[in-house]
Amino acid sequence: MxxxxxxxxxxxxxxxxxxxxxxxxxxxxxxxxxxxxxxxxxxxxxxxxxxxxxxxxxxxxxxxxxxxxxxxxxxxxxxxxxxxxxxxxxxxxxxxxxxxxxxxxxxxxxxxxxxxxxxxxxxxxxxxxxxxxxxxxxxxxxxxxxxxxxxxxxxxxxxxxxxxxxxxAMVQRVVISLGGLILLAMGLAIFLSTRQMSRPIRRASIAASRLAGGHLDERMPVRGTDDLARLATSMNGMAAELQRQINELEDLSSLQQQFVSDVSHELRTPLTTVRMAADLLIDSRDDSDPDMVRAAELLHDELGRFETLLSDLLEISRFDAGAAVLALDPCDVSALVADEAEAARPLANSLETPLVVRAETEAIADVDARRIRRIIRNLIANALEHGESRPVEVTVAANDEAVAVTVRDHGIGFEPSQAEMVFVRFWRADPSRVRSVGGTGLGLAISLEDAHLHHGWLEAWGRPGRGAQFRLTLPRRADQPLSHSPLPSSPDESGVEVTTSTGARRLPIVAAASTRENRS
CATH class of the missing domain: 3.30.450.20 (PAS domain)
Known part of the structure; x- marks a missing residue:
């Protein structure tokens, strides 16, 4: 300025x-x-x-x-x-x-x-x-x-x-010399005046930047009674009010997190008791009474969903409290994907949905295997639920920097503007739609937090009627920042072509499941 x-x-x-x-x-x-x-x-x-x-x-x-x-x-x-x-x-x-x-x-x-x-x-x-x-x-x-x-x-x-x-000629020289001296003097005077006037503004800018960076105790010195002094007074008042409100929100957030954690922990004991009672009912049910059998089965299924919800709430509370930690080990992400795809094959068969996995022979990365399995499990289950019995494709690729996994379905999809909303807790694109898999509404939110813990990316792409694709990108080494992904963020309808460190190639199919193919 x-x-x-x-x-x-x-x-x-x-x-x-x-x-x-x-x-x-x-x-x-x-x-x-x-x-x-x-x-x-x-x-x-x-x-x-x-x-x-x-x-x-x-x-x-x-x-x-x-x-x-x-x-x-x-x-x-x-x-x-x-x-x-x-x-x-x-x-x-x-x-x-x-x-x-x-x-x-x-x-x-x-x-x-x-x-x-x-x-x-x-x-x-x-x-x-x-x-x-x-x-x-x-x-x-x-x-x-x-x-x-x-x-x-x-x-x-x-x-x-x-x-x-x-x-x-002498008059012209005198006028030019005098004009140059005046211009130089004016420039120096204007520079000094501007610097003196802009110093409080620079201090205000620095104070605002520090406030935005989390230094809520930052204040500006107030000197005099002019407009700049009033500006400093207003800035200090705004900072104090902002600090008060943020502290209140932090206290409220801490109370909410503690409440969720306490409730989740306290519910585990009665839930265990109810689960034991439900198992007893299932074991002693009388097949001659269909209503009792159906009631016992519903109770057993809903208790399982309730247990999953409690586990997810506890996990979310750990993320909110900053208590989530990684247990990193070198793992083959392709093997993790293959294991989870195999575990999801009964669900794919029941939904009559072909499940295709394309993976490189080896994609080693430093990851927390438990959390990566959970991400892949959530993405595959989500794709099977919304895939409308059309093929679900899981692709794994790697380069020198990163490992990427994409899960692609061809089902109902979602609007492009909803690509970030799908990771919001308990959000549904269609509230009237009944979950067939029995999810809790926290799976994608937890998956996003798990990806962030690995300093990775979890991105969503979707189009109504054309399905959706989720891409997980993880660094191969924990201290390596990501700059690009081995797989594209949007699907290639003509085939999955992946550019890796060794060039472009089509990944091999290593696993597939299709009820229709079995019936044929």
Missing amino acids: GLRVVTIALTATLVILLVFGYLLVHQITDGILESKRSASVSEATTSLTRLQQQLRSTDLRAGSLYERLNQLADDAARQSGQYQVIIESPVSGLVSGGISVESVPPELAAKVAAGEGIWTQPTTVLYADPDRPHTPGIAVGSTLWAPGQNRGFPIYFIFPESDEAATL
Whole structure:
């Protein structure tokens, strides 16, 4: 901000200096030239009167008129030293003293020839000596009348402006130098002022950044009673209120987490008792009473779902409390996927859903096998439940950096805007849909937390009517950050082509299950 303010202020100052400098130089130039013109006319008028008197007192019988004119021109130029004289003669042409006759502007010559009077015209003084530089000047023209003759001779007084030109050059140098000094002084003053004014703003920005980073005790010093002091006071008040509310939310969150954990733990004992009673009912059920048999089976199934829900709640509470830890070991992720796919084959058969697994022969990574199995189990069960009995494809690939697993179904799918919502706890794309697998609504949320614990990615892709795909990407080494995944985040409908460290290739099918194929 400081650089932008200084740049804008200096640009405005430079424009102002240029305008006023131009006007000042223009006024000084006009004044000097006008003074020179007036002095030149006055000097030429006096010299013309003197020459006219000398010419009238000349005895033309003792010499030639034209010689006398030449002599008068040279004498006038020599006596003055401020101008040169040119007298036009019809016999010998132009009589001049040290300058070229081309110094007379044609416009001035036309005015002098047209009538009596004294005329002035700016000109360029051209000297007879070719080595002498040209200079600007003023030409004053009039008529010199010969005695006893009714005719006149045009006469021109050429006034060089060398001194005036030097004065104007000096004025321009002074104006430019003074303007540069003013611009430099203004830049320094603006920089210091801007720095002084922006210092509290920078402190406010630093304080806001530290507040955003979690340093809720950060405060700004308050000095004076100006607007910046009021800004600091407002910032401090906002920080104090924010700290109070965040502390309240943290306390409330801690109470909620503790409540969930305590309730989950306390429910385990009565749940175990109820489970034992349900098992006893199942074992002693009378097949002759179908209603009792159905009631015992429902009780047994719902108790299993309740136990799973309690386990998930306890796991979520550990994530919320930051108590979840990893037990890392080198594991073959392909083998973990194959094991979970094999465990899910009875569910796939019951849903008449083909389950296809494509995996590399080896995909070793430092992972917590229990948590990775849980992620894969949740993704496969979710795909089978929403796959609408269409094939579910599980793919594993690896490169030098990461191992990736994708689970693809071709079922109901979801909107692209719901790709992040699927990981929200207890969220359902269709609330009216009944779970066929009996999930708790926490599976994907727990899977996302497990992936984050491994510093990995868990991403979702979906389109209505085209199914969904979940991609899990894990670093091969625990201390290695991820930059890309071996598998694409969206499915390739023409086939699964994977770019690994050794190039692009189609992964082999290592396991498949299909009730329809078995029946055929």
